[in-house]
Amino acid sequence: EAQLVESGGGLVTPGGSLRLSCVGSGFTFKSYSMNWVRQAPGKGLEWVSSISGSSTYIYYGDSVKGRFTTSRDDAVNSLYLQMDSLRADDTATYYCASNNDFWTEGYMDVWGKGTTVTVSS
Amino acid sequence: QSVLTQPPSVSAAPGQSVTISCSGTNSNIGNNYVSWYQQFPGTAPKLLIYDNYKRPSEIPDRFSGSKSGTSATLGISGLQTGDEADYFCAAWDRTLNPRCVFGGGTRLTVL
Numbered sequence: 001e002a003q004l005v006e007s008g009g010g011l012v013t014p015g016g017s018l019r020l021s022c023v024g025s026g027f028t029f030k031s032y033s034m035n036w037v038r039q040a041p042g043k044g045l046e047w048v049s050s051i052s053g054s055s056t057y058i059y060y061g062d063s064v065k066g067r068f069t070t071s072r073d074d075a076v077n078s079l080y081l082q083m084d085s086l087r088a089d090d091t092a093t094y095y096c097a098s099n100n101d102f103w104t105e106g107y108m109d110v111w112g113k114g115t116t117v118t119v120s121s
Numbered sequence: 122q123s124v125l126t127q128p129p130s131v132s133a134a135p136g137q138s139v140t141i142s143c144s145g146t147n148s149n150i151g152n153n154y155v156s157w158y159q160q161f162p163g164t165a166p167k168l169l170i171y172d173n174y175k176r177p178s179e180i181p182d183r184f185s186g187s188k189s190g191t192s193a194t195l196g197i198s199g200l201q202t203g204d205e206a207d208y209f210c211a212a213w214d215r216t217l218n219p220r221c222v223f224g225g226g227t228r229l230t231v232l
Contacts, residue, residue, distance in 0.1 A: 035221065037166075044123060045158070045166060045209050047221040059219050095165055105213040105221075107156035107171040114165055 002027040002110045004096050009115030016086050016119075022079040022096030022112055030054075030074035033099040035108055036081050038092035038117075048094070049081065053102040064090075086119045093117075124149060124222035125210055132230040138198040141227045143210030145191050149222050153213045155193040157186055160207045160226075169208070170195060202231050 008020040022034070036048040049070040051058045058070050069082040079096050093116050097108035126144040133139040143155065157170035168177055170186035173193065185196040193210055210224040 037221075037223075044207075044226040045160075045211075045223045047211075047223060050219075050221065057219075061220060097166075100171070105153070105219060107154065107168060107211075108158070108166075109168045109171070109177070111165040111167065 002098070004098065004110055004112035006094065006096050006112045006115040009094065009117045011118045011120065012086055013121050014087060014119055017082070017084045018086065018117060020081040020083065020094055020096075020115055020117070022081075024077045024079070024098065024110075027098070027110070029077035029098075031102060033102060033104045033106065034072060034079045035097045035099060035104075036068075036070060036079075037095045037097055037108070038090075039095070039114075040089070040092040043092075046092070050099070050104040051079070052104045057104050059104060083117070086117075088119050091117060091119045123225035124214060125212065125224035127208075127210060127224035127227045129225070130228045130230065132232055133200050134232050135200050135202060137200050138196065139200060139229065140197075141195040141208050141210075141229070143193040143195070143224050145193075145212060145214075145222070147191060148216050149191075149212040149214040150188065150193055151191040153215070155186065155188050155210055155212045157184075157193075157195045158209045158211065160209065162207075166209065197229070200231050205229055205231050 093114040098110045099106035158166040160166040173188040174186040
């Protein structure tokens with residue numbers, strides 16, 4: 001069974017940094033593009049970033065562009081989200097989700113349970 | 122303000138049917154596939170419909186999807202209390218830079 005597990009969330013002060021990780025298992029991780037999607041408390045889903053297989057293409061949402069960096073290490077089936085210059089409105093549960101194919105534009109068929117990031121002083 | 126527009130809430134009685142609309146533009150729904158996700162409170166989203174109308178094998182055929190022009194619709198028939206959840210539509214948007222856009226979500230209440 002395909003599974004994704006996020007980690008790295010926590011409490012951080014405004015302006016600080018945090019690195020989220022997501023480990024995949026039960027599927028050929030390197031063959032699929034990956035996404036980060038977040039959900040602020042009581043709000044809807046917001047796409048954050050996508051990375052294609054082989055890291056050929058990486059895209060970011062406007063609200064995080066220039067502050068967040070997505071990367072992957074297929075050798076250890078892992079996806080990362082480096083978050084810098086964090087703001088209060090980055091407070092959310094962050095989900096990683098795999099796409100159905102190698103390139104970025106597909107549907108998200110496997111989701112992790114999420115990790116919570118709280119930005120507050 | 123979400124790029125895709127959904128009604129905030131819909132409701133119906135058990136056994137009845139309901140539809141949830143998702144409105145977009147030519148840059149997203151009009152020229153790309155739509156997917157739908159179901160989310161129960163406190164849990165991760167789950168893929169419900171992909172490529173406009175296709176269902177993962179584990180999703181019952183009470184759930185259906187369709188698309189016409191720049192709008193998509195999720196249909197749920199034979200409503201059950203266990204269907205009470207939030208439903209989100211999504212599509213890729215190709216303007217300047219590709220991005221995935223979601224609807225604001227629709228809360229389904231089964232009365």
